[in-house]
Amino acid sequence: MNANLRFWLGAAALGLALVAGLRLLGNDYGYFAGYFVLQYVVLAGAWNILGGYAGYVNFGAAGFMAAGAYSAIVVRQWLGWDLIPGIFAAAVVAGLLGLGTGYLTLRLKGVYFSIATLCLAVVLQTLVVNWDYVGGSRGAYIIHARDIPPFNSYSEMLFIVMLALAIITTGIGRAVEMSRLGRGLQAIRDNERAAEAVGVPTLRLKLVATTLCGALMGVAGAPLPYYSGYLNPEAAFSLAYAVNAIAMPLIGGAGTWAGPVIGAVLLASLQQAATVTISSALNLWIVGWMLVIFVAVAPRGILGWFRKRT
């Protein structure tokens, strides 16, 4: 109990300190770069619930994220609802999608599951491209207010929303890890048949995990159309999301709640910094090498590396 309270208080304090620091810095770039990093904290944390704890690798992160983004666009066009209801809608839609994937792929172990998620992303993208209501291949525009009191700017609001989502996701990840659900998932990762034999309800646990994972990925995508003002299927289903969703938890330390946070902050900051300094194909190249070197040298991620040392 005490530890839980400490986590939430600590996270809230860190969040407030970030907002205060960026306000002092006084330019919008901080918010945009921060948003970029934090969306990956959410995405990596979501991936970790299924991939890190249960060992089921989801290649379709971009698909779930896009499902979230397009849910936000649909509720806006259909009901005129704004960002926050959009996030809830994204959670519901992507969560159901996760549940569906869970059902469809119950019988698939290991890499088959991964390939199925990859296919799911392709099928979803085809559907979106052919769905004119959300812009189809032409993409959808979202025009938002320039200012939104009491925040300094719209980008500050987006940053704070994403910050809250990142804290919530990390909190959920931590709660999963501490709970029976997390222990069950770890048993599945270590040996699914043995877990089943000793009475772990593997089916139910996997369904909970796929749903939760899907919902959180959807949440990560919901503010995306508001962030860029325009979204087309190519941007929403970008391979970069799928790659980063896997690379970040692995680099930070998969299967721990802090691992995805560390990996996402490190890798996303590096990418953002490289975009505005090196700014060429070399930038992506470095990310590739980072991933390869990290998984080779530090297979348990940064966290695992430190734990082994101490």
Place this chain on the structure above:
Amino acid sequence: MEFDLSLLLNGIVSGLLLGGLYAAAASGLAVSFGMLDIVNIAHPALMVTGAFTVVVLGTWLGLDPLVVAVLQAPLFYVFGIGIYNAYHHFFEKRGDEALQGLAFFFGVMFIIEVGLVMAFGPEQRFLDPSYAYTTWRIGDIDLPLRMLVPGLFAMACIGGLFLYLHRSFTGLAIAAVAQDAEALRLMAIDPVRIKRLAFGISIALASMAGGALVVVQPVEPSSGQVFIGRVFAICIMGGMASLPGCIMAALLFGVVENVTATFFGPSWSPAVAFGWLLLVLAFRPQGLFGKAA
């Protein structure tokens, strides 16, 4: 669109030809992914690397792309052995191949793709063989050599591989590795050596597939991306370790795509093809042509 027999026949034939290209791309993966359990997601990127070296060498030497693909295959074999050594040293030996190994190949894919952009620029490259613009016609059916020759070339490569796997001692050992590596050890054969060799072969096949790709279309560094989903789908539907299954699945995949494109418009062909794979995975996870586990 009203039903038209010639359309249907041509849809099927062009699908079979496209399937030939898919078989070329998927056969290497059937070895690495199907037999060795190495999820080499970088395989299509390696195929595109092969295509680029084919264009460069072929332009320089003035040779046919497929000839160059065969000539450069030993280089790719050696390259594959290098990749396997790194993979084995860092992942397989530690028992980390599932998650970390996957991430490793994801990274390799990224490095290759971006490396190609840096080395060759983002523009398209091409090398047309002499028969590139010839089409054979049998009745109502068109057989463009641009598609037919790479398809036959792929079948020849896979046929050769099939014979090698079933006739030679090393080939049998590779097939055995897929079943039970421990049993091999008991027979005093080093399974790591066999796997290294097999992985080298799979990358050499990527070189062949690269040659086939150059004949079919111009290449750019990101050309591999559209193949990732398709080749894994084909391997799984083919029942993983089975080469005949792989060919059957590749041909079927091509036919489904092209017949859909002919009659329902090309928009839906990826959804139909991949939706079909999802169903196969859900209801027959051992693949269409695999034996039940």
Place this chain on the structure above:
Amino acid sequence: MQNISRRDFGRLALASAVAGAGVSAGVFPALAQSANPIRIGFSMSLSGGLAGNGRAALAAQQIWASDVNAKGGLLGRPVQLVFYDDQTSGGQVPAIYTKLLDVDKVDLVTSPYATAMIAPAMPVVMQRQMCFVTILGAGVNTTFKYDRHFNMNVVGDNMKETFAKGFLDIAGTLEPKPRSIAILAVDNDFAQRAAESARFLARQRGMRVVYDRSYPPSTVDFTPTMRAVQAARPDLIYIASYPPDSNGILRAASELRISAQMFGGGMVGPQLAAFQAQLGPILNNLVNWDIFSVEPTMNFPGVAEFLTKYREVAAKEQTDVLGNYIPPYAYAQMQVVEQAVKRVGKIDQAALAADMHSQVFDTIIGPVTFSSTGEWAHERNLLVQFQGITDGDLERYKRPGAKVILYPPNLKSGTPRAPYGTPA
């Protein structure tokens, strides 16, 4: 500023432009810093799917910068380009523009290449009330309605009613009169708008649309699609495609011996050197949308000089070796900025926008005026036809006659030849 003589200054500016060329932002000699350059910021796709055109545009803009600096700069200040690679990823664009505007504090911004990259920059640029000259966007401002947005693209305000007009006008002159049309378009914004225009205008003229479908960009084999087009027996075939698909479509058409009174439309690809080198005679009689051709009717002052300079650097920068597509427009985009700044005499975003709305710009691609939405006031969609192509030799595309202009009438440099392909 006054104590530096004009000549010294020119040398200084030249030196800084040379030092800056090819090197990314931030690296700028301390010497030039003291000269207080005018900094123009933008993001450009230097890697990823649009990198081919992105790099070509950048090469042209760098030539512009060194031209301007060689003439003594803008308002007596040297010009410096500050650019970042957006990796053809729309998600990167908003952060890049906030960095340019809030951290680098650039004086002016221009756009990345094409709609999908321009649109994500718009909210950021609008919030800071910057004047924004974009390149090759399509209808971006119909949603944003931003009065300081200007787009360098020939399509103008009303793409639906004008884009395919030339194609159908030319078709109208053919004998026998074409009665049916097939439309095939890739699933992306520009191609869908092009197809919409063709559909709309064809119906208006009483033509039958016998095939009308889209295809996904991941398509590998176009044989079945083109065969379905062929089976519909259209008199005209209108394709709106992107590279590398355009290549697959044209080769499938040649393998299937597809013939039509007119074939082409809004294909992107045949404008590029790599295509022309590979496809050679397959391009003969193709009637396609374009924005530039080295015909005498388009020999605007300065464009030949520019192309000579561009072709010198193209090989080194790994960009399109001919530069007959984007590069002149990218150069002209910067000329618009240059001329507006010169006329206004200071960096004042409101005044620059007012100037751009009211004045005529003399660029290397001809005179340009902007409408109230910031599109070209008069659309200038070219329809060109490849004629007399015997092989993949690119030299012919440096001279008139290989890609003749059929439309619009005031730029016309040749007469249409029909049909496309050999009729069975």
